[in-house]
Amino acid sequence: MRHELRDVRLVAAGHRVVHGGTRFDAPVRLTPAVLAELEALVPLAPLHQPHNIAAMTALAEVYPELPQVACFDTAFHSTRPWQAQMFALPRELTDEGVRRYGFHGLSYEYIAQRLPQIAPELAEARVVVCHLGSGSSLCGMRAGRSVDTTMGFTALDGLPMGTRPGVLDPGVLIYLMREKGMGPDELERLLYHKSGLLGVSGVSNDMRALLDSENPQAAEAVELFCFQVAKQAAGLAASMGGLDAVVFTAGVGENSAPVRARVAEKLGWLGVHIDGAANRARATRISAADSRVPVFVIPTDEERMIASHTLGILAHSAVLSPLAA
Ligand SMILES: Nc1ncnc2c1ncn2[C@@H]1O[C@H](COP(=O)(O)OP(=O)(O)O)[C@@H](O)[C@H]1O
Ligand SMILES: CC(=O)OP(=O)(O)O
Ligand SMILES: [Mg+2]
Known part of the structure; x- marks a missing residue:
């Protein structure tokens, strides 16, 4: 890094951190105390949080003076009403933080800023944003604020993903534990690494490979994915009391005309x-002229959001001092 960035003056590093728990609903400057809190959240995001933290600790070793800022996937969803945040579990579990958090918030925040630039008439609209990537989720947002989202306590809930199943009857877990003797580690491998598009198709976790495959199970995986996107999008329309626009974003959402x-x-x-031609050409607005609901393809930019939050924190805490790399 030192070599690559030798002509650059580094002023700070911003990181995507998937889980902010109940404690963080906004970006925060990294301190040892913050780092300890982020480490405590590893069990809630085992596929992501350890990598997020590893980047911070590695950077702190090389640039101990460099300010670092954590930007959370969960933060954007702190505006949801309580019904969208709560599981129907005993209160004491809710109180200790067993609740729906939601993820991909940096992506949704970017779309919330970008959509009104593209379509100012939709500034107050009820929009379902489909973030379809390796991890996939949907967000129902009204006037640019999150109303409801498909992911929950962890990044397992909601849509089927590359290797995660999405929505699952919790009774399946009891069955697997009792009848198959599975422990937490094996369940974690099953749910984070072996399920989803990969598990259903037996072919690949990559949507491109499935769309190209002749294997009937690959076709079933794609159909199951599209079925759940539509079904859960309709659920979000109910959460918002209507639907005024749809946005597709992230790897699959931006690139796969057949899925859209x-x-x-x-x-x-x-x-x-x-509109078939507009969709295939990946136009920004892909809805047919007579579509009641306009449909957009908007490339997401989580890095831009992270940079913007990081500069905001620096300006706020007046640490934007000249820091030579
Ligand atoms: N042209 C394409 N058609 C279908 N799927 C695509 C295409 N390009 C990329 N993808 C999908 O996008 C996924 C990656 O999305 P991305 O948003 O980059 O994921 P993440 O950030 O979660 O790693 C890949 O797994 C692949 O399935
Ligand atoms: C939260 C999540 O699923 O992230 P990603 O899409 O990067 O896997
Ligand atoms: Mg991504």
Whole structure:
């Protein structure tokens, strides 16, 4: 890094941190105390949080004076009403933080800023944003604020993903523990690494490979994915009391015209109709001229959000002093 960045003056490092728990609903400057709190959240995001923390500790070793800022995937969702945050579990579990957090918040925050630049008439709109990548989730946002989202306590809930199952009857877990003798480590491997598109297809976790495959199980994996996107998008429309626009973003959402077409087809009854040619050309607005609900493809930019938050924290705490790399 020192070599690559020799002509650059580093002023700070911003990080995506997937889980902020109940404690962090905004970006925060990294301190040893903050780091300890982020480490305590590792069990809630075992696929992501350890890597987020590893980057911070590595950087702190090389640049001990460099200010570092943690920007949370969960923070954007702190505006949701209580019904969207609560599981129907005994109160004491809710009180200790067993609740729905939601993720991909930096991506949703970027889209919330970008959409009104593209379509000012939608500034107050009820929008379902489909962040479809390796990890996938949906966010229902109204006037740019999160109302509801498909992920929950961890990044396992909601849509099927590359290697995660999405929504699952918790009774399945009791069955696997009791009848198959699975312990927490084996369950974690099953749910974070072996399920989702990979588990259903037996072929790949990559949507491109599944769309190219002749294997009927690959086709089933794609169909299961599109079915759940449409079904859960309709659920978010109910959370918002209506639907005024749909946005596709992230790896699959930005690049896969067939997935967008199939999801839109399943949402036709809600007034979502796309224009085939615009969709294939990956236009910014892909809805048909007579579609009640406009549909957009907007490339996300989580890094830009992180940079912007990091500069904001620096300006706020007046630490933007000349720091030579
Ligand atoms: N042209 C494409 N068609 C279908 N899927 C694609 C295409 N390009 C990328 N993808 C999918 O996007 C996924 C990665 O999305 P991305 O948002 O970069 O994921 P993440 O940030 O969660 O790693 C890949 O796993 C791949 O399945
Ligand atoms: C939260 C999450 O699932 O992130 P990613 O899409 O990066 O896996
Ligand atoms: Mg991503």
